[in-house]
Amino acid sequence: MVGFEELRGEGAWWQRPLGWVGRFRQDPGTTNLYKYAPVVERIVSQRASLRLLGDDELRQKRAPDSTRLDLDDDVELAGFLAVASEAARRRLGLEPFEVQVLAAVSMLRGRVVDMATGEGKTLVGFLVSAGLAATGRRVHVLSANDYLAGRDAAAGRPLFAAFGLTCAAVVDGMGEVERAEAYRSDIAYATVHQVGFDLLRDRQRIPGARKLVPGLDAAVVDEIDAVLLDDAMVPLVIAGDADPQPEGASLTQIIAELTKDEHYQVEGDRRSASYTEAGVFRVESALGIDDLYAEERVELLTAAHVALHARALVERDVHYVVIDGRVQLVNDARGRVADRQRWPDGLHAAIERKEGLEVTGQAEVLDQILVETVARGYRTLTGMSGTALEAAERLSEDLSVKTGAIPTNRPRIREDTPDRLFVTAEQRDTAAAEVVRAAHDAGQPVLVGTGSVADSERFAQVLAERGVEAQLLNAKNDAVEAEIIARAGERGAVTVSTQMAGRGVDIRLGPGAAETGGLLVLGLGRYDSARLDRQLRGRSGRQGDPGRAVFYTSLDDDVISEQLRIGDQPRSVGPDGVIRDKKFIHLYEHAQRVAEGKLLQLHRTTRSYHTMTDQHRQAVLDTRERILTEPDSLDDYLRQVFTDDPARARAWTTTRRRLATEVVLYQLDRAWTDHLNRLAAVREGIHLRVLGRQNPLDEFNRIANDGFRTLGPETVAAVGRVLDNAPDDATTLHDLGLRRPSSTWTYMVTDNPFGSEADRVIAFLGNVIRGGRPPSVTYT
Structure with missing residues (x-):
């Protein structure tokens, strides 16, 4: 366990003045959490003496039911967390590290904390939830997905029961009565989407109907940036059945026969497409009309543009996958199927026609609410993440919360290697595949991060051609992700995954894996956000494990091609395609900042x-x-x-x-x-x-x-x-x-x-x- 004097440290001596200046300016992410060190010392001291008590004696140490915990009182807070720490050791087999205690104190004082991957955020969430509930607050723990909500509710229930607190999870498939009862627990685990949808249902209720959500009081958000920033602007919709709209099958067939550049053009950022004059003439001829842009044909014109967007901009296995005859969207930030998510009806139907699938029923939007609006509805909001520092400015601006960093329990020894930038994606993939094969042959476990389902499948095939069998983790098989991740740290394992943010499962090294150098994380191209890059990199080197992380990039990567058009060539390129020209390395970083x-x-x-x-x-x-x-x-x-x-x-x-x-x-x-x-x-x-x-x-x-x-x-x-x-x-x-x-x-x-x-x-x-x-x- 880390000594507390080391916990007080703030990195190398030369970094400390920078931290002092940032705190003086109150820069986002520079909140000083070390001011809570005296409270943590008190907790550690008290819990040591609690080990000698029997279960009945420990139970009596809790505040009487007639009183409420005062989180602003250092003595009361320390006493509660000391008992909670000992209860966690006895009931869960987990004794919080000092850094976890520091995180819990900081969150109970209203801060968001940055904790590295593998540092035990789930246990911190248990302590914070119990502390808030002990004050009489109704607590929602917002998870990244239903699986994590159900898992964590079940795992934390023994600890909550020690304080007489009830706990439940709200997940898909629950009936109205069961949902209402779950929300009335002291602590309810759910996704922010579940809460938002149930708020929308409440807003449609009629006399005599029971309200599902009693109110938004306190929220503890696991992976707060993934939950509240990546999806913050996603509208949650409640819809009712509507009259069917005319079929657009004929337009779909017409658009399928058009040729790019001749009949339509796509902008460089691939966010817009438009017909050429030849394309408009072709559509008009096929429809047997004279003027597609006539005032009386506004709806037909709109349908024609939607059909074009479905054909030219929306890509299978990138923006969506087809599973069991249904179009299912892929969450870009998480690389997995986005449950109950669809495009606006016209576009969604156009994609279904494009894929030759049955068009789903039409809907009329009755009401909608942004994820961010749901989050703003809570009286108290706190959270944690492995990349909260990168999101500190947005968390401050959007949700008015302050962020600070928690040190790791053990010194991080992972090696973060500089990017290797190649001219083409083919050269990048070839070099990356050779590195993966060499690591695999040496018995080192490898995790490859890719940007889309299509990329993950393509690179897995590149590896297969070199005799390396990789486990795929993407939107097509995310139901078994816990099983795949559980094996990803085994000696010689190779896993190719889409984005790892918000998965909530650690990669633990198997026997003998540490001796090979630990987990090698290889990013195949950077993401649009450096925060997501850090999520991937943080999968290696958990709890002081050895490991290495490196990104293999190219000028063909989307982060470059969708942001910039480069007019010159690198001056220095190696025989394997590696770019040594620092100007282009900086250019790649600039493109990512543009995307952000x-x-x-x-x-x-x-x-x-x-x-x-x-x-x-x-x-x-x-x-x-x-x-x-x-x-x-x-x-x-x-x-x-x-x-x-x-x-x-x-x-x-x-x-x-x-x-x-x-x-x-x-x-x-x-x-x-x-x-x-x-x-x-x-x-x-x-x-x-x-x-x-x-x-x-x-x-x-x-x-x-x-x-x-x-x-x-x-x-x-x-x-x-x-x-x-x-x-x-x-x-x-x-x-x-x-x-x-x-x-x-x-x-x-x-x-x-x-x-x-x-x-x-x-x-x-x-x-x-x-x-x-x-x-x-x-x-x-």
Whole structure:
């Protein structure tokens, strides 16, 4: 175990002044967690004496049930964590290291902590969750996926029971009653998507229906950057069945016969595609029409562009996979299937037609909410990650939380080798495969990180041609990832994986693997974010194990080709294709920073377009909740409906109150759905406002506000019309000719591959300025 004096250290002596300056400036990620060292020392001292106590005596050390733990009191906090540490040793067989105790104290004081992979974040989560629950808070532990939520809830239950705390997991397949009971546990493990979907379900409930989520109180987020940043701008959607739309099979067939460059063009960043004049003529001829751009053919034009995007921009085994006859999207940041995720209906249907699959049912979006909006709903938010420092600025900006680093329990001895940059991807793969084969022959375990399902399968085949059999871990087989990862550290094992972020399982070295040099991590090209690179690199060298990490890159990598167009050639290239020209090495790093900047701008822009909508949604929900839970609110609302006839309002509230409540809720929901759909249509064309020298965001907010101002009066009028025409014997919405969706379902809408509003503004202006010429960046 690390000595506490060593724990107090802050790296090499020359690094300390840099840390002091950063803390003085309050730079993100420089929060001083060592100020909690006295509390940690007190905990370590107390827990040593607790070892001598019997179980009954230890149980009595807990605070009495009539009192609540005060996390701001150092003495109370130290006493609780000392008991919790000893309880973890006895009930889980895990005694927290001092650095884990430091992490727990920091998180219970509201900080986000950066802990290296393999340092025991799961146990820290147990301690923090128990501490928050002991204060009387209702705690949600937000995991990266359902598997981890179920696993950790089961693993932590014995410790929580020692404090009289209940624990449950909320996962797919649970019924409504079971879900509601799980959320009423002291500690509930779930994904942020599960919580968001259940909030959306609650917002559709009718009188008499039970509320699933009692409220958002305290959240502990495991892999906080993967959970709340990578998916922060993903809309969670609740949809209802809708009338089927006309089939686009004919368009799919027409587009399939078009030729790139002749009939359509794809922009260099592969986020937009457009028809050439020859392409437009070909489509018009095939459809038997004169003008595809005629005003009366707006819907057909839209369908034609969506079909083109499905053909030209969305790639199988990169953006999606086909499993059991279904299109399943791949989460770019995690390299796995994104559960219940789909593109907007038109594009999703176009992909299904492209693949020759049955088109899934059409849906009408009833409501939606961003993952980030769900996270912002918690009164208290803390978390941990192996790459929280890289995300510190965004965590501070987006969620107003401070981040600090926790030292490793044992000194890290992993060797991080400089990148090897090649001219072509083929040269890169050849060199990487030889390194993997040599390591495999020597018995060293190897983990190869790739950028997509297609890349992982292709490189596994390259290895197979050299006699190396690799285990594949990607979106097509992520159901068995725990089993694959459990063997990835065995002597001579070779594993080829997509992104490792948020997998929640450590790679432990098998017998004899340390003697071969430990785990070799080889990244095949860098990701769009250096944070994801560090996630991959951190799989090696856990808990002081030996290991090595290196990235093999090329000028063909997406991080280069999608950001820059290079106009010159490297001056110094080795016979194996390795680039020795430092200018190009810096250029690769610059391209990655450009990619990160684009992601950040997309994040900020998306949030900006949702801020006003979130405010409007909350106003509607407040009205809805009052109607459901406060009897006087319905009376007040109906008095607005029947301003000239108070007796009519009283008649409805006294004789058919439930039906009146259902009508008001129905019209509120209908008005909100229509408002959302109108705003979605506005967003699609808002970028054109730049032609009139208008700010698209300002114009969007103006239109949204104007529409929302009419929503209330229109809803009141709609309620009045329905109630005025209601038959005397009507008792249900059906009797009034109203129908809620016969079924609802939830899903996530992934990023549109042809860009956000910001992307389209930039692309549109750039195209105008260039006179239609493709973008290029030349470095000389």
